Amino acid sequence: TERKIWSAGARTWAEYAEREQDLGLSALQRSRISPLVAESLRRLEADDYAWFAQNLPQREHWRGYPAFRDRIAYLDIETNGGMSPYDLTLVGIHDGAEMYQFVRGHNLNDFPAVIREKALIVTFFGTGFDLPFLRRAYNMKFPQLHIDLCFLLKRLGFSGGLKQVERDFGIARSENTDGLSGWDAVRLWSEWRGGSRQSLETLLAYNREDVLNLQTLLDLAYSMMISKTLSEEDNG
Numbered sequence: 452t453e454r455k456i457w458s459a460g461a462r463t464w465a466e467y468a469e470r471e472q473d474l475g476l477s478a479l480q481r482s483r484i485s486p487l488v489a490e491s492l493r494r495l496e497a498d499d500y501a502w503f504a505q506n507l508p509q510r511e512h513w514r515g516y517p518a519f520r521d522r523i524a525y526l527d528i529e530t531n532g533g534m535s536p537y538d539l540t541l542v543g544i545h546d547g548a549e550m551y552q553f554v555r556g557h558n559l560n561d562f563p564a565v566i567r568e569k570a571l572i573v574t575f576f577g578t579g580f581d582l583p584f585l586r587r588a589y590n591m592k593f594p595q596l597h598i599d600l601c602f603l604l605k606r607l608g609f610s611g612g613l614k615q616v617e618r619d620f621g622i623a624r625s626e627n628t629d630g631l632s633g634w635d636a637v638r639l640w641s642e643w644r645g646g647s648r649q650s651l652e653t654l655l656a657y658n659r660e661d662v663l664n665l666q667t668l669l670d671l672a673y674s675m676m677i678s679k680t681l682s683e684e685d686n687g
Contacts, residue, residue, distance in 0.1 A: 452480065457681075464488045464495075498522075500570035501594040509578075512596045513603055515571060516673050519596060522570035523547055525665040528581045529658055532637040536588035540640045543658040544569075545666060552655055563589055573665050575613045576601040600668050607675050613661065620671060622664055628657045 459474040461467040467474070467488050471481055494502045500519055504512070516523075529541040542553040542562050546569070553562040562585075566572075574581050578599045586592065600616075609616050614632070617624070624630075636657060642650035 452476075452484075464492050468492065498570070500596055504594055504596045507596070509597070509599075510602070510606075512571075513598050513673060513676055515596045516598065516669065519570040520547065522568065523573060524566060524569040524571070524595075525573045525662050525669075526566075526577065526581060527574065527658060527661040527665070528584060529633075529636045529640065529654065530584070531640050532634075534584075536584075539584060539588045541636075541654065541658055542585070543662040545662045547666065550659060550662070552658060554651075554655075563591055566593070566595075569595055571596045571598065573598045573600065573669055575599070575616075575661075575665060575668075578602070598669065600665060600672060603672050603676065604668070607672060607679065613664070616668065617664055620668065622667060624660055625656065627653060628660050631657050 456467060456474050461470050461474055471485055495518060503515055523546060525545040527543050528539060530538045531540050540555045544551040544565060551565055553559045572593060572595045582593055604616055609619055636654055639650045639654040
């Protein structure tokens with residue numbers, strides 16, 4: 452039905468609202484679609500990201516990127532290898548302009564205030580790891596839209612962990628962090644706790660690159676998803 456509407460010349464909600472009588476839809480279809488389109492326009496005008504997070508299927512949250520990119524949070528966490536809330540060591544966030552890093556023993560408790568201001572969270576396998584961990588650690592909910600690049604990229608034919616996907620796209624790491632993994636992050640935290648300031652600096656750099664590379668990957672994946680979606684439309 453969506454592709455039928457697109458083919459008839461309406462690719463946005465506003466275009467649908469202007470032309471709903473001319474899109475070849477039955478009265479029953481219009482009775483179901485038109486109120487939802489009108490509500491979507493109202494919610495978008497109100498910047499109501501939580502409504503879209505609830506009403507869009509998770510796999511379609513990527514469509515919210517253009518509308519909510521000004522309130523985005525590219526997010527990645529590090530732990531000491533355990534699974535309890537006390538094992539969280541570092542949370543990194545980039546909002547497209549500024550980098551935030553929240554470190555246990557320093558400013559980790561400042562994370563909730565920053566994330567609550569965001570409308571869209573971007574992670575790599577955050578559905579299975581980062582967000583469940585943060586829910587336990589802070590006893591908080593995440594009403595934001597959430598783009599999990601792990602699953603979005605799988606739809607585009609890219610599999611494996613973050614580092615493998617980065618290599619597939621030709622994204623290079625710095626000399627200081629190239630080859631490091633999540634287990635190295637555990638080791639670096641342990642060395643920092645043992646007194647190595649350099650290990651903390653390396654851990655922060657590793658987390659920073661994890662987060663910043665999410666932005667590069669999302670830009671690439673979004674363009675590819677647009678092309679894929681419209682190509683599927685053209686192919687019927």
